[in-house]
Amino acid sequence: MPETFTVFINGQPVTAGPETSVAALLLRERMVNRRSCAGQLRAAFCGMGICMECRVTIDSDAHGLGCMTFCRPNMKITTL
């Protein structure tokens, strides 16, 4: 895998690396992952796959765990 590559957040190209988690990438880009049932904004909290707060659509998975998923070339991340 190349050292850096392009992933897409809501269609916008962003540079990431193979050791960047989706949650870290979204924090770096200052973006929130999703909205709760009550409409509140949500982003990574525990960072270790327990709290489920960082769920975000990753390719076809509507509830991907951002903190447990590493970026891959051409990955499509959809927030909110």
Added chain:
Amino acid sequence: MASSNRTFDLAVIGCGIVGAACARAGTRAGLRTIIVEGSLAGGGATAAGMGHIVVMDGSEAQLALTLYSRRLWQQLIPELPEAAEYRSCGTLWIAEHEAELELARRKQAKLAGQGVACEILDARQLMEAEPCLRPGLAGALRVPDDGVLYPPIAAQWLWQQAQNAGAVMRSGAIVTRIQEQAIHVAGGDRIQAGAIIVAAGSQGAELIPEIPLRPRKGHLLITDRYPGFLRHQVVELGYLQRAHAGTESSVSFNLQPRATGQVLIGSSRQYSHDRAVEPDVLSRMLARAQSYVPRLGDLRGLRAWTGFRAATPDDLPCIGPLPNRPHIFAALGHEGLGITTSLGTAELLLAQMLGAEAPIPAGPFQPARFFIETSPAGHA
């Protein structure tokens, strides 16, 4: 009964959805009503079930009760709170192959004969109606006026209606014994009432041992939210046959879209008292569902649980007075249809209690059918 000098005209045992509906009907008839609940109101089979409001045609009596009850739900819809999550999603009865489609056509004719709106979908129309289904299915019967709701909230709302009309609740009270016009509660208390309705689900068998109730365990699993994944309640056409085949345990395909976008996956049936989730039954149930909806495996499951349907030998509930104690009424044995039939049960029971004209024939539901004749009188 209105002239009774007792504290209550009516005592209802059990505040599940059936008991709550009976209490509401009692207060609407002007009866001074108390409801006695041993645990959490709406926390038994009511909380465990799917909440499918459905017309079922397993027998003529079942069809009459479910159709009448669905009509009563439809009248209540404008009053239900949003938290009851009523959705008129309709039911799709799936025909896997041509032979089942013929069964669907017969079912369609039968339901249409009772004035139930329903239509046959061919394979292409089915794929358009419910794109998550696998290709190659023969078609379906769509019953558009069936719906789904969230049973614990619906039960709570029915109880609140009763309470607003003056009914009272005695909670945390375990009923140990019932007599004509008196309930004995653990701790030595007695509650007097002109009439008693036993609506205690599977536990009703302890109070009325003559009624042969058996707990029929079911599994359910709910997924995370996937809005738009599923549109209708989708059930395999062979559901009734599979569900009541009498084998040790059976699974059948039954999916429900929740208002949240979650998918509720059922169902299983087995006679058991063991509350534990059984991995082998659960995995057979999920495999059955996935054979109809291949992408189900991509969804994230959140929680699986079990519940107990109160089953009678003839798959019809008991709704009526006990032959040997005419002031005690049973509202028991609703198996998997208690959410749908709660409202009809309450009306049918109150009509019998007050000597009013029954809205549907009450004969098939009489508890007397399970009571062994003890008197030789009447034998020619």
